[in-house]
Structures are given as C-alpha cells and as structure tokens.
Amino acid sequence: MQPSGFSAFGLGPILENNVAALGIAEPTPVQLQAIPLLMQGHDLIASAPTGTGKTAAFLLPSLFRLAQPSAKRGVGPRILVLTPTRELAQQVANASKDFSQRLARVKTVCVTGGESYFAQNKALTTPHEILVATPGRLMDQMNSGRVDFSRLEVLVLDEADRMLDMGFADDVMAIAAALPVDRQTVCFTATMSHTVLRLSSQLQRDAQRLEVKAEVARTDAIDQQVIYVDNIGHKRRLLSHWLSGEASGQAVVFTATKRDADELAQALDAEGHAAVALHGDLEQRQRTRMLNRLRRGEARVLVATDVAARGIDVAGITHVFNFDLPRFAEDYVHRIGRTGRAGATGVAVSFVNRDEIGLLRRIERFVGKPVRVATVVGMEAKFDPRERSPRPGPRSFDGRRPQGRPGERREGGFGERREGGGFGERRSYGDRGGFRGHSAQGEARPASSAPRRDGDRPQGQGFGDRTQGHGYGERKPYGERSVNERSFGDRQYGDRREGGNQGGNREGGNRDGERRGFSGGFGDRRPAGDRGGRPGGFDRPRRKD
Structure with missing residues (x-):
C-alpha cells in the first residue's frame, strides 16, 4: 500500500507527527508540487495565492534538511526567510516553531522593525538555524555586523511581489550578495510579474517554475458583493447596517489611508462595535496587541490598511469589507483571503463609488469573473453605472x-x-x-x-474692422500693415493711439506709451523707444538697500 498524505514525501516521523498534530491531513496543490522539488534541492519560483499552504510548502523541506546530520557548526542561520511585513514574518516564525517541535537543535529567530534591538541582538548571538526577517531591519543588523551568514543553505523570498511593490528590491539584492553562492533560493509570489521574473533571474540558477491556479477554487468559498455608494457618509451608513445585522461574526474593514483607519475605528467603537485599528504607524507591540485582541475575541472589527492584508490568520473572521478599493487588483485577492480560510465560507463586500469603477473593472479582470452587485433596501445609491443612458x-x-x-x-x-x-x-x-x-x-x-482675411470682415461682425473706441483701435488688413505695425490695429511699438481699450493716452483708453492724467501707476511712462533709466525697463528710481 502506497503512503498517502504527507507521509508520501518522506519527511520523517517527527515532521509527519508535527503536521498531524496541527490538524493538517492532506497537502494542498502547491504543497504537492513544491515539496518534492525543494527536497531534491532545486531552486524554485512558484506563483501561489495566499491561503493555499505555501508556508508549509517551503518550511517542511527546509526543516527536513535541518533534520539531516550536518558538519556545519556556528551561530548564524542555515535557513533565511524574508517577508515584506512584520505580521507575515511573525506568522512564518510561529509556523516554523510549530513544525519544528521535537526537532533537536532547531531554533527560530524573528527580526523585524518596531521591536527592541536589545532583544534581537541577544537572539542573534545565540545559535539558531532559522531566521525570519523583514529586509529593512535585517539590513540594519547586517550593517552592524551582528549576522553571520557563513553556513546559510537556503534563502526563501515569501511574497516576493509585495516586497518589490514596497521598494525592497535594493535591500533584497544587497542581502543576497552577502550570502553564500552555493545556496538554494526559493521564491514564492502571488503574481508572476515581469519584475519578479527579473529578480528571479538574478538570484536563482536553473529555477523550476511552478504556477498554482487556485484563485477560482479558493474564492468560490467567498460570497463577493459590490454595493454602489454615493459618498463617504453613504459608505459609513452601509457599513454600520452590515455590522449591526448580517455580519454577526468578526470582520476586517480595509481603508486606503492610516488616518481613515483610525477615524473609522473610533467611530465604529463609539457605535458599540468593539473596533480597533491596525496600520504601519503603530509600534510593533501595539500591532501585536490589536491582533491578539482580535484572536481572543475582545475586538470584533479590525480596521486596517493594506499592511494587514497579508499575515492575518484569524479563524473567526467571517466578513471582509473594502471600505476603499485597493489600487492593485492582486491586493483585492489578499484582502478577501482573510475570510473563507481552511474550508470555511466568508463574505466580502466592496463599497464602490463613481471614482472607483475603473479599479473594480481591473479587479474583475484579475479574478476572471464579474463581482455580483447587491443593494440594501432603503439605502440604494443614486449612482449606478448599469443605468447609464446609451452613448x-x-x-x-x-x-x-x-x-x-x-x-x-x-x-x-x-x-x-x-x-x-x-x-x-x-x-x-x-x-x-x-x-x-x-x-x-x-x-x-x-x-x-x-x-x-480678418480685415475683410464687415464692421461689428467679429474681430474684423474694429472702429475707434470699440476694441483695439482701427485694424488694417494684415497684408497692408508695415513692419513696425506688428501690434493690434495700426499701433506701433512706440505710438499707441487714442481710442479703444489700449489706444491713446490714459484719458481716452486704458494704456498708452505716454500715460497722462494718471496718478496711480508708475508715473510718467514714455513710449518704449524713448524710455530711459534702467536697461529695458521702467524709469522708476533704484531701490536702495
């Protein structure tokens, strides 16, 4: 009888028991394809959506490697995992600790921004095998000489596309340059973009490519809805309606800015919905406290920016609300992936105003199907793009x-x-x-x-022959003007006649080369050709400093 489940990979009894103890019975599609390749030592670039088990897909082969006898001794890590956000780094570190239980001499260290340098420095000086880090803080520790990569065997880039979007490309390249050349490099990404492929070509050797198309199967468990709104007040009323009615479980509300997250969380909390905010301006201990309140059930609503779209794994989340649509379509998938996890079902509601129709269409193209439009009776929007008049x-x-x-x-x-x-x-x-x-x-x-020509037009019918006092003075046909008569009418540069808006002296018009009877201007302005004083300018007195 052939082994089934995770025992088919040959991970060994300890890892298989650890996986079973976590309640994981069958491997996911990405695990079925990635684990054998990684156990054979191949470099791998894999496209897999969030929530498909990719963390176990790269951790289990790495832990299998660590379980084998090795002559490499030292303090620094043998496995390095880079993640774009602190929350995802902590999630990966916790998963590593769970999978590595009862494995001898396997310690995991997590290094992220917002944490105490003192505690991290102490952890880095003790022997450890797995280091999970965000690029920015790891660069700080490397520049301080506190990280030893001499025995590193595996580099894992988790959510590589997100790291590039956040501007970590230079840091990732600098970190990779400090690692041994004969390492295994693993790259997991949600989208196989050109920038990710270019990064892969620079860091990997003969990499195997793997694309897991699980978007449709995974999002089928999520009831996706779009509700058209007129303004932000309409959004808030609809959100309160949902939280007071159908959204009886825990919910995550995504906003575009940190300020909106704080203000909306305070407003919802004042309404009695037990809401907390999560965004990048919070210190790490505050962010951890907010997530722990959500996990313990003390908070019912988490209002967050996209910093929390990846790395939140709370089983009680039943609803996701896109208060503001994300700028990138792939972020929509990561947002709604906070619900409908581990075989459960969920609801994702997006509030869309007139300015977000383009974003909605890009999201629909990305997920491969239109999102169902819903309404709330008595709270319908005046704006509805489906009712546009024919072009x-x-x-x-x-x-x-x-x-x-x-x-x-x-x-x-x-x-x-x-x-x-x-x-x-x-x-x-x-x-x-x-x-x-x-x-x-x-x-x-x-x-x-x-x-x-303009001069042929009859009087009073446009800009043709304008009489005195009725425009720019009498305008000759263009062909009859002399070289010096380049301005409007028959005016010369130094001779502006009386009449019209600009003709004559100040008594008969608005402007003149010589302004008489006008005491509110620059004094006596003579024709341009006769002006004295400063070169090319007015004859007003020089300023004395």
Missing part, C-alpha cells in the same frame, strides 16, 4: 449631431446667432466664407483667389 451617436467634423443636411444648422445652435446673442450676427454655416481656399458657399475657390 450618443457619432459627431460630424464640426461637432454637430448628424441631423439635417450637411452645412445646415438649426437656429439656436452654433449656426445663426442673432444680434445681441453672442459675438454679433453670425451667419449660418452654409453662408459663411468657410476656410482658406473655399468660397462663401463652402465650395473650393480657384487657386488664384485670395483667401479672406
């Missing part, structure tokens, strides 16, 4: 709808504007002179025909 038909080149004959505009549009209704009397489109090279009826002019 209007195509426009013609001039921006009009295709109604009527080309060149014909109805009264009241851009066609015929009557006197006093806009820019003067505008003739209909068919009667206009058209563009350059076209006749008044829109037909092509002969090549010898001169195009219409």
Whole structure:
C-alpha cells in the first residue's frame, strides 16, 4: 500500500507527527508540487495565492534538511526567510516553531522593525538555524555586523511581489550578495510579474517554475458583493447596517489611508462595535496587541490598511469589507483571503463609488469573473453605472449631431446667432466664407483667389474692422500693415493711439506709451523707444538697500 498524505514525501516521523498534530491531513496543490522539488534541492519560483499552504510548502523541506546530520557548526542561520511585513514574518516564525517541535537543535529567530534591538541582538548571538526577517531591519543588523551568514543553505523570498511593490528590491539584492553562492533560493509570489521574473533571474540558477491556479477554487468559498455608494457618509451608513445585522461574526474593514483607519475605528467603537485599528504607524507591540485582541475575541472589527492584508490568520473572521478599493487588483485577492480560510465560507463586500469603477473593472479582470452587485433596501445609491443612458451617436467634423443636411444648422445652435446673442450676427454655416481656399458657399475657390482675411470682415461682425473706441483701435488688413505695425490695429511699438481699450493716452483708453492724467501707476511712462533709466525697463528710481 502506497503512503498517502504527507507521509508520501518522506519527511520523517517527527515532521509527519508535527503536521498531524496541527490538524493538517492532506497537502494542498502547491504543497504537492513544491515539496518534492525543494527536497531534491532545486531552486524554485512558484506563483501561489495566499491561503493555499505555501508556508508549509517551503518550511517542511527546509526543516527536513535541518533534520539531516550536518558538519556545519556556528551561530548564524542555515535557513533565511524574508517577508515584506512584520505580521507575515511573525506568522512564518510561529509556523516554523510549530513544525519544528521535537526537532533537536532547531531554533527560530524573528527580526523585524518596531521591536527592541536589545532583544534581537541577544537572539542573534545565540545559535539558531532559522531566521525570519523583514529586509529593512535585517539590513540594519547586517550593517552592524551582528549576522553571520557563513553556513546559510537556503534563502526563501515569501511574497516576493509585495516586497518589490514596497521598494525592497535594493535591500533584497544587497542581502543576497552577502550570502553564500552555493545556496538554494526559493521564491514564492502571488503574481508572476515581469519584475519578479527579473529578480528571479538574478538570484536563482536553473529555477523550476511552478504556477498554482487556485484563485477560482479558493474564492468560490467567498460570497463577493459590490454595493454602489454615493459618498463617504453613504459608505459609513452601509457599513454600520452590515455590522449591526448580517455580519454577526468578526470582520476586517480595509481603508486606503492610516488616518481613515483610525477615524473609522473610533467611530465604529463609539457605535458599540468593539473596533480597533491596525496600520504601519503603530509600534510593533501595539500591532501585536490589536491582533491578539482580535484572536481572543475582545475586538470584533479590525480596521486596517493594506499592511494587514497579508499575515492575518484569524479563524473567526467571517466578513471582509473594502471600505476603499485597493489600487492593485492582486491586493483585492489578499484582502478577501482573510475570510473563507481552511474550508470555511466568508463574505466580502466592496463599497464602490463613481471614482472607483475603473479599479473594480481591473479587479474583475484579475479574478476572471464579474463581482455580483447587491443593494440594501432603503439605502440604494443614486449612482449606478448599469443605468447609464446609451452613448450618443457619432459627431460630424464640426461637432454637430448628424441631423439635417450637411452645412445646415438649426437656429439656436452654433449656426445663426442673432444680434445681441453672442459675438454679433453670425451667419449660418452654409453662408459663411468657410476656410482658406473655399468660397462663401463652402465650395473650393480657384487657386488664384485670395483667401479672406480678418480685415475683410464687415464692421461689428467679429474681430474684423474694429472702429475707434470699440476694441483695439482701427485694424488694417494684415497684408497692408508695415513692419513696425506688428501690434493690434495700426499701433506701433512706440505710438499707441487714442481710442479703444489700449489706444491713446490714459484719458481716452486704458494704456498708452505716454500715460497722462494718471496718478496711480508708475508715473510718467514714455513710449518704449524713448524710455530711459534702467536697461529695458521702467524709469522708476533704484531701490536702495
């Protein structure tokens, strides 16, 4: 009779008994494929979603290696596991301690930010075989010379895609450069992105590739819903409605910012929902205390940012609420993965406003199916993208709808504007002179025909011939202007005439080369050609410092 379950891997009686004592009977798909490859010593890059048992997939082969006789003596670790967040590092360290029970001389040390350096320094100076760390704090300890990697055999990158998203690429490369070259490198990621593959090519040798498509099977246990909302007040009312009714178990609420997490947790706690906040600004002992309150049942609602999307494993979580949708679609999967774990079912509710429709569509493409839209009777949103009116038909080149004959505009549009209704009397489109090279009826002019210019327009019908006091002064046709008459009308640079908004002296207009009778400006401003004083400027007195 062939062995079944974990005994088929040949892990040995101690590890098999430890797995059975934890209530794990059958290996998951990622464990079935990854454990044999890792026990053979291959480098591996594996794509596996959270909650599929990947922690055991890399820990059990590593512990099997440690159980074998070895001549390597020293203080530093033989197995190094890097994780992106403190919570995930602590979760992996706890799992390592559980799996390694009754294994001789196997100690696990966890090094993360937010913890006391004194305690970590003491732990690193004692013999240990497994080191679980976040990249930032491990770099600090390495730079201080407190970590000895001389006997390291295995490097594991857990949630490699998340580490790269958080900007740890340089730290990971620096840590890998300090490790022995003849090591085994294992990379687990939720998404097989180009950046992860590039990192793998730099750190691994002839790596085996493994992709476990368990997203659909895993999320089938989660009832995913979308509720459209109008504003943040509408979101809060809906959340309170759910927490007071259907969400009878524990819940995790995800927000976009730390400030929103604090404010929402305080508001929910004031309503009697026993809520706590979890985000990156909290010290590690505070974050651990919040999670322990949730695990003990003292808190019913955890309001968190994405720092908690990976690493929270609380069996009592029945509902996940996306108060704000995540920026990245893969983070949605990690968020809702906090419920429906270990064969249980769960509910994931996402509140979506008008500005988040694009994010919702990306999430639906990522999970491979649309998310069901739900409503709460009496709290429906005015906004619903499913009720959008049909898109209007195509426009013609001039921006009009295709109604009527080309060149014909109805009264009241851009066609015929009557006197006093806009820019003067505008003739209909068919009667206009058209563009350059076209006749008044829109037909092509002969090549010898001169195009219409601004100066040819009749008085009062646009920017054509503007009379004195009615614009910029009298404007000559462009072709009749002299070189010195480059400004509007027939003004020269040094001779601004009377009349119009800018013509003449100050008594007849707004501006003049020589402003007379104006005491509120810069004094006596002469024409530009006659100005003295500072080069290229006004003749105002110099400032004395």
